[in-house]
Structure formats: structure tokens, C-alpha cells
Amino acid sequence: MPRENPDPPYYSDLYKVLAPVLREIWRSAAAVVACSEGLRELALQTAPTQAFDVIPDGIDLDKFQPALRGDVSKVRILGIGRLIPRKGFDTLIRAAAALKEKSAAPFEVEIVGDGPERKALEALTEGFGLSKVVRFAGTVPYERLSERYANADIYALTSHAEGMPLVVLEAMATGLPIVATDVQGMDELVTDGVNGRRFRVDDANALAIHLAELVDDAGTRRAFGAASRERVEVYSWGNVAEAYLEVLSKATRR
Numbered sequence: 001m002p003r004e005n006p007d008p009p010y011y012s013d014l015y016k017v018l019a020p021v022l023r024e025i026w027r028s029a030a031a032v033v034a035c036s037e038g039l040r041e042l043a044l045q046t047a048p049t050q051a052f053d054v055i056p057d058g059i060d061l062d063k064f065q066p067a068l069r070g071d072v073s074k075v076r077i078l079g080i081g082r083l084i085p086r087k088g089f090d091t092l093i094r095a096a097a098a099l100k101e102k103s104a105a106p107f108e109v110e111i112v113g114d115g116p117e118r119k120a121l122e123a124l125t126e127g128f129g130l131s132k133v134v135r136f137a138g139t140v141p142y143e144r145l146s147e148r149y150a151n152a153d154i155y156a157l158t159s160h161a162e163g164m165p166l167v168v169l170e171a172m173a174t175g176l177p178i179v180a181t182d183v184q185g186m187d188e189l190v191t192d193g194v195n196g197r198r199f200r201v202d203d204a205n206a207l208a209i210h211l212a213e214l215v216d217d218a219g220t221r222r223a224f225g226a227a228s229r230e231r232v233e234v235y236s237w238g239n240v241a242e243a244y245l246e247v248l249s250k251a252t253r254r
Contacts, residue, residue, distance in 0.1 A: 075108075100133070
């Protein structure tokens with residue numbers, strides 16, 4: 001499906017080649033499912049008359065449980081993802097530099113993941129003098145990721161494009177406030193002022209402002225985090241499975 005400024009860039013040409021194939025595959029299918037309204041809208045650009053059901057990704061609510069850290073001496077901001085341009089981790093680093101000027105409270109940033117941009121991101125971190133503030137954890141086995149969420153106080157998503165990011169669902173299930181770019185799926189997960197904040201892609205200053213609000217106010221962090229957990233309950237695998245069974249039932253009747 002087409003995206004603005006795809007990563008890698010050659011995807012834009014690939015979409016043009018694949019569009020007729022995708023339309024034929026979708027047309028011949030009994031049902032086609034998108035994981036968010038944002039992706040459904042993108043798919044409609046390729047096939048305007050195609051019917052799409054929307055069923056979100058699911059989350060294991062038993063594996064990812066709220067971790068009540070209470071008052072902390074240093075607020076931990078977490079970001080997880082492959083270190084590629086589309087994930088926008090440079091925005092998080094630039095925001096961390098601005099946050100030092102906007103908040104007197106101690107904080108640290110942990111970036112979990114690896115990829116081709118790691119050296120460039122580490123150099124950017126050093127250039128801002130943030131080597132003691134921003135930590136690159138590298139790849140963490142999935143079975144250990146819940147520990148990273150549990151040791152965090154804020155989750156930051158800086159992606160340029162998404163569908164229904166599992167990392168945000170996992171962070172919400174852990175009871176974290178979310179600060180995220182206003183990309184596909186985020187309007188369905190994050191309500192501004194309720195369980196987090198949304199901001200424009202690449203706007204490091206806006207991200208810094210939102211992070212400062214949460215770094216400085218533990219009460220807001222807790223309130224947003226509780227709202228995240230409450231909101232994510234509908235994304236349990238039980239509910240998602242029921243939605244897929246309903247789609248399959250309709251497809252069978254057709």
C-alpha cells in the first residue's frame with residue numbers, strides 16, 4: 001500500500017508495479033482485513049471500491065502487566081524498534097537535548113533495537129553531549145521485552161509511518177503514558193490529554209514539550225498510564241479472535 005516518503009524510497013516504485021497485482025488478489029479474496037483505519041484508508045487509494053474489514057492487532061494482557069514504579073529518582077523514557085530512518089529515533093535524541101533545557105528533573109532515554117542507523121544515532125547522541133542520558137540497549141529477546149516496559153515510565157514512538165504498532169499496545173498494557181507521532185493507527189490508540197500526547201512527525205520540539213510535561217508530573221504519568229491500560233483491554237487476543245471468527249463466518253456465508 002502506498003505511503004508518503006516510504007522507507008526505503010524504492011518502495012514507491014515497487015507499489016506502482018504491485019498495485020494491479022494487489023487489486024486482483026484483494027478482489028478475488030472472500031475478505032480483506034486491515035489492522036487499522038489508517039491502513040484501510042491507504043489501501044483504498046489502491047483499490048477504492050474494495051471492501052476492507054478493520055481488525056486491530058492483539059496483545060497478551062497477561063504477559064504485559066502494569067508495573068507501578070511510583071515515585072522515581074530518574075524518569076525513564078523508552079523507545080523500541082529497528083534503527084532505520086522510518087522509525088525516527090533521531091527525533092527522540094533531538095528531543096532529549098531540548099528536554100534538558102525544558103525540565104530540571106533527571107531523566108534517561110533507553111533505545112531498544114539495532115539496525116543500520118545505530119552508528120549515526122550514537123554519533124548524534126555524542127554530538128549533543130547526551131552519552132550519559134541516552135542508552136542504546138541493542139537487541140533484546142522478545143521474551144525479555146516486558147521487563148524493559150516495566151522499568152520505564154514513558155513510552156515514545158517517533159515513527160514516520162506505522163499501521164497498528166505492537167510496541168504501543170505493549171506499552172499501554174504495561175500502563176505507560178504514550179507520546180507518539182500522529183501516524184496511522186495512533187488516533188485509535190492515543191487520545192491527546194487522556195492517555196498520552198500526539199505530535200507531528202520530525203517535530204522534536206513538540207516531543208520535548210510533551211515529555212517535559214510527563215517527566216515533571218508523576219500524577220499525570222500515572223493518570224495517563226491508567227487510561228492506557230483501560231483502553232488497551234479491547235485489544236486482548238480473545239476479542240481479536242472473535243472479530244476474525246466473525247469475518248470468517250461472513251466470508252463463508254458469501
